[in-house]
Amino acid sequence: MGKLISMEGNQAAAEAMRQINPDVVAAYPITPQTEVVQTFAQFVADGRVDTEFITVESEHSAMSACVGAAAAGTRVMTATSANGMALMWEILYIAASTRLPIVMALVNRALSANINIHCDHSDSMGARDAGWIQLYCENSQEVYDTLIQAVRIAEHPQVRLPVMVCYDGFIISHAVECLKLLEDKEVQEFVGEFKPVNSLLDIAHPHTFGPLDLYDFYFEHKRQQIEAYGPAKQVIVEIGKQFSALSGREYGLFEGYRLQDARLAIVLLGSAAGTAKEAVDRLRADGLPIGLLKLRAFRPFPSEELIQLLGGFEAVAVLDRAVSFGATAGPLFTEISSALFRADRRPLLVNYIYGLGGRDIDIEDIQKVGEELERTAERGKTEQLVDYVSVRE
Amino acid sequence: MKITPDTGWKKLPQGGVILEAGNAEQYITGSWRTFRPIRDEQKCTNCLLCWIHCPDSSIIVENAKIVGIDYDHCKGCGICAEVCPPRIKAITMVEERKTDDLK
Ligand code: SF4
Numbered sequence: 001m002g003k004l005i006s007m008e009g010n011q012a013a014a015e016a017m018r019q020i021n022p023d024v025v026a027a028y029p030i031t032p033q034t035e036v037v038q039t040f041a042q043f044v045a046d047g048r049v050d051t052e053f054i055t056v057e058s059e060h061s062a063m064s065a066c067v068g069a070a071a072a073g074t075r076v077m078t079a080t081s082a083n084g085m086a087l088m089w090e091i092l093y094i095a096a097s098t099r100l101p102i103v104m105a106l107v108n109r110a111l112s113a114n115i116n117i118h119c120d121h122s123d124s125m126g127a128r129d130a131g132w133i134q135l136y137c138e139n140s141q142e143v144y145d146t147l148i149q150a151v152r153i154a155e156h157p158q159v160r161l162p163v164m165v166c167y168d169g170f171i172i173s174h175a176v177e178c179l180k181l182l183e184d185k186e187v188q189e190f191v192g193e194f195k196p197v198n199s200l201l202d203i204a205h206p207h208t209f210g211p212l213d214l215y216d217f218y219f220e221h222k223r224q225q226i227e228a229y230g231p232a233k234q235v236i237v238e239i240g241k242q243f244s245a246l247s248g249r250e251y252g253l254f255e256g257y258r259l260q261d262a263r264l265a266i267v268l269l270g271s272a273a274g275t276a277k278e279a280v281d282r283l284r285a286d287g288l289p290i291g292l293l294k295l296r297a298f299r300p301f302p303s304e305e306l307i308q309l310l311g312g313f314e315a316v317a318v319l320d321r322a323v324s325f326g327a328t329a330g331p332l333f334t335e336i337s338s339a340l341f342r343a344d345r346r347p348l349l350v351n352y353i354y355g356l357g358g359r360d361i362d363i364e365d366i367q368k369v370g371e372e373l374e375r376t377a378e379r380g381k382t383e384q385l386v387d388y389v390s391v392r393e
Numbered sequence: 394m395k396i397t398p399d400t401g402w403k404k405l406p407q408g409g410v411i412l413e414a415g416n417a418e419q420y421i422t423g424s425w426r427t428f429r430p431i432r433d434e435q436k437c438t439n440c441l442l443c444w445i446h447c448p449d450s451s452i453i454v455e456n457a458k459i460v461g462i463d464y465d466h467c468k469g470c471g472i473c474a475e476v477c478p479p480r481i482k483a484i485t486m487v488e489e490r491k492t493d494d495l496k
């Protein structure tokens with residue numbers, strides 16, 4: 001078993017990358033991801049990894065180099081944030097559609113304008129339809145653990161899709177926390193040797209990647225890609241189990257906290273889960289039958305599982321750290337509500353937008369959400385569909 | 394495996410990758426053409442300028458002499474007619490709808 005160590009979230013990500021020892025990393029620095037690339041570049045300079053580190057002039061080039069390297073048949077990783085990922089946009093879709101198992105650490109940050117370097121989920125939520133698997137982390141330990149699992153998930157023969165490991169900028173990336181690391185050998189054994197499929201460097205069998213694909217085949221290719229996300233759900237669970245056996249830490253599609261006997265629930269993603277657990281404890285002490293659902297996998301979205309879990313609840317509050325401008329509500333909410341539409345007993349639903357551009361959310365804020373949720377349940381109807389936490393009127 | 398226009402999504406290679414080398418030949422791009430290059434054998438000096446410039450490798454050459462144009466793949470871009478030396482001008486671009494009698 002590995003050691004207990006205190007480090008920043010970004011260092012934990014770089015440490016996971018060092019132990020994975022990918023063949024190629026192509027990345028461009030951007031706040032708050034910078035330290036991941038900086039630390040990893042030091043590992044390369046010190047000869048502690050065998051990685052080919054490609055320094056590029058932009059994120060568009062970073063993702064393009066990742067696509068080329070993955071098509072060549074190598075294990076590839078990268079990291080970015082916000083505007084950096086926005087610049088990768090075109091290539092994000094190409095990576096997923098070409099079924100290249102690239103793993104990316106995405107340090108969540110608000111998109112411009114105005115320029116803001118702090119956390120919200122507008123970057124990853126904007127990319128939710130790009131075809132990448134998206135896993136969200138609550139703390140540094142989960143970042144470290146999830147990056148290691150992501151390699152296996154991405155490369156699984158039934159999946160072959162890129163994975164985005166999302167964690168909150170500054171809140172996780174720059175906070176020092178205690179975490180348990182595995183031994184280098186344990187990580188190496190867990191990720192195993194990379195087995196390429198259709199390598200560009202296999203000159204005995206020349207292949208063409210990303211060709212022109214018009215009305216006669218494009219639709220079939222998309223139809224085929226859609227099928228990968230079902231098995232991806234099972235693979236996330238299966239790899240999570242294998243990782244639990246190694247580390248003693250549980251991973252699945254989501255984590256339920258005090259949900260068993262609850263009638264009310266809060267659903268959210270990322271670091272706010274830690275705050276919400278404390279809020280749930282306090283509300284429970286006041287007699288409120290409330291629990292928390294921390295979603296880990298946003299893509300693929302575990303609709304069936306959530307119908308099982310949340311169908312029958314009296315009321316559910318969904319907290320979104322992103323907006324979908326002009327939409328009915330936040331992106332997590334619309335996803336949850338469309339899943340629960342098929343539940344036999346639908347809970348009342350409310351949406352809260354919080355934390356945009358790094359605005360703090362504290363325990364009392366979430367307690368208020370819980371208390372309001374109880375009033376909604378008593379009233380038997382949702383009065384205000386979307387509300388905003390801690391925004392000045 | 395052989396991919397045909399009837400192949401369904403379950404049988405296609407993953408990720409839209411083409412596993413077979415050189416299969417662009419099966420794609421009949423000649424149907425895109427609106428102007429057809431017609432070469433006058435009498436005028437042509439076999440300088441091969443058109444051959445080297447054709448972006449679709451559609452000028453067919455045997456023993457250093459042009460023997461024909463591959464109309465299954467020629468897209469009718471007109472580059473061959475353009476590069477044919479001014480004093481020779483052996484290639485004329487003829488509108489497809491006026492080529493019926495030439496077939
Ligand atoms: S028209 Fe264009 S494609 Fe056709 S033979 Fe001439 S150069 Fe080639």
Ligand code: SF4
Nearest residue numbers: 437438440441443477
């Ligand atoms: S460029 Fe003109 S002269 Fe030269 S080979 Fe072609 S058709 Fe003949």
